[in-house]
Amino acid sequence: MPTPLSWDEQEMDELERRIRNHPVPVDLAEKTLNRCRNEQMELPIRTSRRFLKTKIGAAAAMAVALVICSGYVSPAMAASLKQVPGIASLFRFADDLGLRTAEEQGLLTENDAASTHGGITLKAPVAVYDGTRVSVGLERSFESESSANVSLQEQMTSVELLIDGQSTDRYGKDMGLGFFTFPTTDKNASIIEMSDLKNQGGQPLPDRFELTVRATLAGVDEPFELRIPVERKADQSVALLPDVSREADGLSFKVNKVEFTPITTQITTELTFADDNRMEDRDRAALAYDVEDEQGHSLRVLSGTGHPISENVMVTDTRFEPFASVPHTLVIKPFRYVYLEGGDGAFALDQDGNPKKIYLPELELKIEVPSAPDKK
The missing domain is CATH 2.60.40.1640 (Conserved domain protein.)
Structure with missing residues (x-):
């Protein structure tokens, strides 16, 4: 079991301030643009049967670049916040107002999906589906205290998604469904997001289904497999x-x-x-x-x-x-x-x-x- 992380007085003060003020998310654009200035911004878009990364001048590319370049919560602070009632979900650390809203309004589906290989446990504690996108939170932990040099986002080398045990190809028009992976401000967490192609000739996703995530992590021979129940919650849509x-x-x-x-x-x-x-x-x-x-x-x-x-x-x-x-x-x-x-x-x-x-x-x-x- 991992050794519980402790917080010092400075982090406790920061935690209390966050809980007391509950501020809206800070716009990180100005802070991160300079860091991104010389980096290549790419947006994964499904335009063929292969998962192409096309360097296009789209606003989505800018959003993804800002997410990847930002990082403003220390791992110790992230662990501290997760121990506070009401701030347990990793969506709290997502640079995404919608996911934070899903947590606040109780729209999440919680589950205990987990897989362990090579001293690493990968969990998928939360998911949300609003009819437009499926978002799944992933968390990485270690059997013993570890100071991993790379984030979960960087360690994932491949991801495969199945819907009710079958390929996502059947929901696409002439290709499988595209998906994105986003880091969070906690390096031991990541978010997988998938959308259907119902507006482009594909089939809509079911209101309820089991999503299987098969992820390969660098340095671990066996793939991690997580089976996650997904339920559409869109009463206000x-x-x-x-x-x-x-x-x-x-x-x-x-x-x-x-x-x-x-x-x-x-x-x-x-x-x-x-x-x-x-x-x-x-x-x-x-x-x-x-x-x-x-x-x-x-x-x-x-x-x-x-x-x-x-x-x-x-x-x-x-x-x-x-x-x-x-x-x-x-x-x-x-x-x-x-x-x-x-x-x-x-x-x-x-x-x-x-x-x-x-x-x-x-x-x-x-x-x-x-x-x-x-x-x-």
């Missing part, structure tokens, strides 16, 4: 089918669907190119967008899954953090990132260290949200 679009310069930008849950805001868009502007033109295909409400509040992007449904049509689900409440109006502001010359996918930065954006007002869309949208 609503969906819109606005079917609004704009066209400019041989490009049509359309919003097919908007989904609101307490955990996620998901927007499904359709990008159609003129016949002479196929998706091989990567700069034109790499279209991102900001999402604002009627008061100008902007959502932080989390991840995205794109899939071509024809030679010149790309359908993409982009997941953002949730609104505090369903807004009256959504404003979709498409833009493209500016890249440095050289073709390595690095962002050009403005004088404040933020990625440069070129907004496309001719494609901007405004969506009025009914006072009582239909439930999903």
Whole structure:
């Protein structure tokens, strides 16, 4: 059994301050951009049968880079917080407002899935599914006290997911489902996230299923296998089918669907190119967008899954953090990132260290949200 971690007075003061003030998450963008300045930002997107890492100028890439570059809770502090009632879930340390909300509102499914090999135990104590994404928290522990030099995220060399014991291929249109792995501020924890392709011709996930996670860790011969019960909890979810679009310069930008849950805001868009502007033109295909409400509040992007449904049509689900409440109006502001010359996918930065954006007002869309949208 691991030796319990102790905390010193400084960490106890910090713990008390966090519990007393319960602050909202700090925006880490300014602190992490400089650390990320010279690093290559990549977003895993399922665009073929293989799991490709495509360096695209999408807002999701920026979000993933910020998560990977940030780290502001020490392992000792993380262990300390987990011993406090009400702060037990590793989702508390996720750089994701939706997952923290899921914990606060009791939307998590808790379980005791665990697997031990080579003196390491891998657990999956929590999962949440809101109809747009499945998020599973993983925790690593050691039989004896260890000062591992690498995080769980870095130690995982491969991950395979099964749904009710079968490949995820049957839920894709012509490929398996994509998934992401995200680190947390605790180096012994990681989050796996998966979404279906129901908006792109695939099959929706069941409301209840058993998710099998098979993970291989560097330095351990045998794979870890965890069987995790997943249940959709989306009683407060609503969906819109606005079917609004704009066209400019041989490009049509359309919003097919908007989904609101307490955990996620998901927007499904359709990008159609003129016949002479196929998706091989990567700069034109790499279209991102900001999402604002009627008061100008902007959502932080989390991840995205794109899939071509024809030679010149790309359908993409982009997941953002949730609104505090369903807004009256959504404003979709498409833009493209500016890249440095050289073709390595690095962002050009403005004088404040933020990625440069070129907004496309001719494609901007405004969506009025009914006072009582239909439930999903």
